[in-house]
Amino acid sequence: MGVQVHVESPLLPTVLGAEIPRTRMDYEALQLVLNDSGIDFRVFCDRRFIGADQNKRTSIPVYGVSPGNKVELTRLGINEDSLFHAKVIYLEGEYGRVLGAGSANLTLSGWGRNQEVFHFVSVETLALYQSLKAFFQVVFANVGEECPLEIRRAFARSESPVHFCHSFQSEAFISQLFGGKSLQRLAVWSPYFPKDLAGFIRDLKQNFNQPQLKVCLVADRVDGQYLRTQWSDALGQLFKDKELILCQNPRALDERMSMCHAKLWKTSRHLAIGSWNFTHAGANARFGGQADGRHKNIEAGFIIADNSPIDPLLGKVLDAHDGLFATDEQLAAEALVVPEPLPFDIAVTFDWASQTYCFKGQWHAACSPEQDFTLRLPDHEKPLPLHWMPQKKALHISDLPIGTVRALLTDHCFRVFRGDMLCHVGMLIETHTQHRRAQQYDDLKSLFDAMTYAGNEPSLEDASYRVRETESGELLLDGAIWDGSNTMQAVGDQGEISYFRLFSASYQYAARLHEIEQIRTLERWVFSRPGCLEELVGKAAERIEKNGANVFSWFLAQEVNGLCELAARIRQRLPKNEQSVPLSRWRALFVAEPALPAGANDAYRQRLQQEYQVISGKWGKQ
Numbered sequence: 001m002g003v004q005v006h007v008e009s010p011l012l013p014t015v016l017g018a019e020i021p022r023t024r025m026d027y028e029a030l031q032l033v034l035n036d037s038g039i040d041f042r043v044f045c046d047r048r049f050i051g052a053d054q055n056k057r058t059s060i061p062v063y064g065v066s067p068g069n070k071v072e073l074t075r076l077g078i079n080e081d082s083l084f085h086a087k088v089i090y091l092e093g094e095y096g097r098v099l100g101a102g103s104a105n106l107t108l109s110g111w112g113r114n115q116e117v118f119h120f121v122s123v124e125t126l127a128l129y130q131s132l133k134a135f136f137q138v139v140f141a142n143v144g145e146e147c148p149l150e151i152r153r154a155f156a157r158s159e160s161p162v163h164f165c166h167s168f169q170s171e172a173f174i175s176q177l178f179g180g181k182s183l184q185r186l187a188v189w190s191p192y193f194p195k196d197l198a199g200f201i202r203d204l205k206q207n208f209n210q211p212q213l214k215v216c217l218v219a220d221r222v223d224g225q226y227l228r229t230q231w232s233d234a235l236g237q238l239f240k241d242k243e244l245i246l247c248q249n250p251r252a253l254d255e256r257m258s259m260c261h262a263k264l265w266k267t268s269r270h271l272a273i274g275s276w277n278f279t280h281a282g283a284n285a286r287f288g289g290q291a292d293g294r295h296k297n298i299e300a301g302f303i304i305a306d307n308s309p310i311d312p313l314l315g316k317v318l319d320a321h322d323g324l325f326a327t328d329e330q331l332a333a334e335a336l337v338v339p340e341p342l343p344f345d346i347a348v349t350f351d352w353a354s355q356t357y358c359f360k361g362q363w364h365a366a367c368s369p370e371q372d373f374t375l376r377l378p379d380h381e382k383p384l385p386l387h388w389m390p391q392k393k394a395l396h397i398s399d400l401p402i403g404t405v406r407a408l409l410t411d412h413c414f415r416v417f418r419g420d421m422l423c424h425v426g427m428l429i430e431t432h433t434q435h436r437r438a439q440q441y442d443d444l445k446s447l448f449d450a451m452t453y454a455g456n457e458p459s460l461e462d463a464s465y466r467v468r469e470t471e472s473g474e475l476l477l478d479g480a481i482w483d484g485s486n487t488m489q490a491v492g493d494q495g496e497i498s499y500f501r502l503f504s505a506s507y508q509y510a511a512r513l514h515e516i517e518q519i520r521t522l523e524r525w526v527f528s529r530p531g532c533l534e535e536l537v538g539k540a541a542e543r544i545e546k547n548g549a550n551v552f553s554w555f556l557a558q559e560v561n562g563l564c565e566l567a568a569r570i571r572q573r574l575p576k577n578e579q580s581v582p583l584s585r586w587r588a589l590f591v592a593e594p595a596l597p598a599g600a601n602d603a604y605r606q607r608l609q610q611e612y613q614v615i616s617g618k619w620g621k622q
Contacts (some may be wrong), residue, residue: 007043007106008058015039015091024410024475027057028438028465034058035434040148043106044139046084048339050427056412059430063143066345067298069364070142076168077286077296080341085282086166086300087118087275090132097123099132099164101274101301103263114261115253117189119273119302121162126155131164135300138168144347144360165274166300173284174208177265177272177303183213187310189249189264190278191220193227195331198234200280201244207285216245216314217278220260221324228334231322239320246324248315263301266310274301342424343367346386346395348377348414353432353523353580355402361395363388373423376415378407383417401584409438410467410477411484432580435523439463439530442479444539445495447531448505463530499555506559509536513567519579526567526589527581533567533589536560540591549594557591564589 010020013030016037021027034041047064056062067073068080087110089100102118104110123129133149140147165176194200205213219227227246238244249260263282265272276283276299284296318324326334343365349358357377363369369388376383379402387396402408408428416424430436441447441463450462468476475482516522526533540560544553568586571579 007060007062008056010111011106012041012058012060015041021057024057024467024469025465028467031058031433031436032438034060035436044084044143045106047345047426048341051339051425054413054425054427056427057410059412059433059436061429062427063145063429064347064426065139065142065298066341066364067142068341069345069362073138073142073168077284077294078167078298079295081295082281083297083338085275085297086135088132088135088300089120090136097129099123099128101164103261103273103275109258110261113256113258115249115251115257115259117262117264117273119304121302124156125160126152126157128160128162128164129155131166131169135164135166135168161305163303164300165272165303167284167296167298172286173272173276173299173303174204177267177270178208178210179269181269183210183267183269185214185216185268185310187216187218187264187266187313188278189218189260189262189313190276190282191228191259191261191263192277192279192282193217193219193229194279195230196232196234197229198232198238198244200278200285201238202234204285214243214245216247216310218247218249218260218264218314220249222259222326222330222334226324226326226330228326228331230328230331231325235325236320236322244320246318246320248318250313250315264313266306266313268310269305269307271304271306271308272301273304275299276301342416343370344373344386344388344395346375346416346424346426347429348375348426349429349431350402350408351431352405352435354582355405355585357400357402359395359397359399361386361388361397363393363395369393372418374417376417378411378413378428379405386416403588406477407484409436410475410482435528435581437466437528437530437532437535439465440478440535441531441539443495444536444543445497445501447536447539448497448501450531451505451508452501497552499552502552502556502559506563509563510566513563513570516570517574519571519574519576522567522570522574523579523581527585533560533564534585537564537589537591544591544594549596551596553594554596557593560591561593 008021008027008030012018012034013020016030016033016039018030018033019026021030041060043060043062044065045062047066050062050064065084067078067082067084070078073079073082087102087104087106091098091100098120100118100120102116104114104116104118110116121128123132129152133147136149137147163176165173167173169176201215204215205211221227235244239246253260263274263276265276275297280286280294281297282299284299286294286296344361344363346359346361349360350356351358357380359375369390371385371387373386374383375386375397377400380400384397384400388394389396412428412430414426414428415422416426441450446462464479466478470476470481513522513525516525524532537560540556544557547553567589571586
């Protein structure tokens, strides 16, 4: 359920074998490593818990799951009150597959402050792979994405002692755990319980035909004082009859730990490790007098064949009394606050190759679509009205190209407003992130110097990250202080560039372009690497605008436009099967040619142009 940005540190660095990032430059470096790795890294969480405080610093796709808006989930007892509560990690590579499940959210508490339990298994049997695939197929479908998991045949068909259980299966978790056997004892670790704990245990025993079952609970207590449920006479009778036993944690918690968030279920035959709390929704238990009105959460975990004794999981037996249980006020303080959901689903994708926003959405509320919602996006100044098709109730917004991308380098969220009120913050899904230009040279002179000194392959060590921080913690974007708006406070000054440096760098650039034989390499040199043509065009235009019309500005425009034309001709002769950058971005590569000084006569202008054509021809740009 929880994700926050803890996935960016330390989980992502661990996967990539990188250092834990501490500054914005570290996160930018981490993103480059991820781009080069080719790893398909995705995160899923309940979309209602993606808040405005999510300071996301990489382009990792984070998808918001909507549990209650799909018909196929409603049939399983999952509705708008359900939570996407599963905690599952799946790893696949050339050396095999590993599946993990447990209790820890991708939050600082889940991975650093709580007592949690997580289990990882090697996926070696077909049954285990099919069950995890079935889980992810539903999750991917929920967010409108195609599941990348394929049909696998290279698996053993033998039985596995580990079974992956999840809420999308027809057989309920408790039914799978009990296995149709008559049981004497059930031990459960859980931090959360139903308000009517006695009624839940009674229904559990009746619905699964377990009249002799005795339940032993290892319950997390708030501040070490009370359980998150209430005392009742029926509960007192269960304790008196020894049908319910309350135990301490067998392992003393470190004083730095906030709580025991682990979820364990143990019978004489099986051990379950997952996200299941000892509640109706958490245990996927839709039974009892109000079964029709109950829902279940989306949960997952392992059921492991285990004949080991139950007692090692239990600590000292506690003397149960009403003082160990919460009051109404304490329960209210501990209750989970679920943000109000939007009456529609919406997903916003930004394609770094085409620099275009794409939109998907579906109105799911019973009322007719309302037209007073707007969308605010990084690098698009005006609010974008959300229009809904009246019959299909689908979002109807055309793709939105972005000319100059800047805010998107540091802001990875979209925001939904109703009037002036912020209703929802969602995370952008960023694709083709290899075209996200994370580095550039500080100025035009630095770019030309790098090209001239380093020959055909300039050093990247002199290039700066576009997103940086000052020593005082202020955010720098493209070398200027960034306040989140489109206005930037310029810093630094441009150095002088000689004619020799201009022509020499242009010659080196043209020579490098001539050597390119693959469209992907060409696109990288034109659009994404430090010192690319797109960066060169932008820096040249800025310099010409600042210095005004003069002979050097005229030559600068000629050189840059000549390189752009050369790159376009090379693109025409290369195979297009792997291209990803659309033609529209290529056509935008040009610098407006400044006028020559007013004092230059026509003869001088003509002579200048003729001499330049001769030079360009010798350098291979004609």
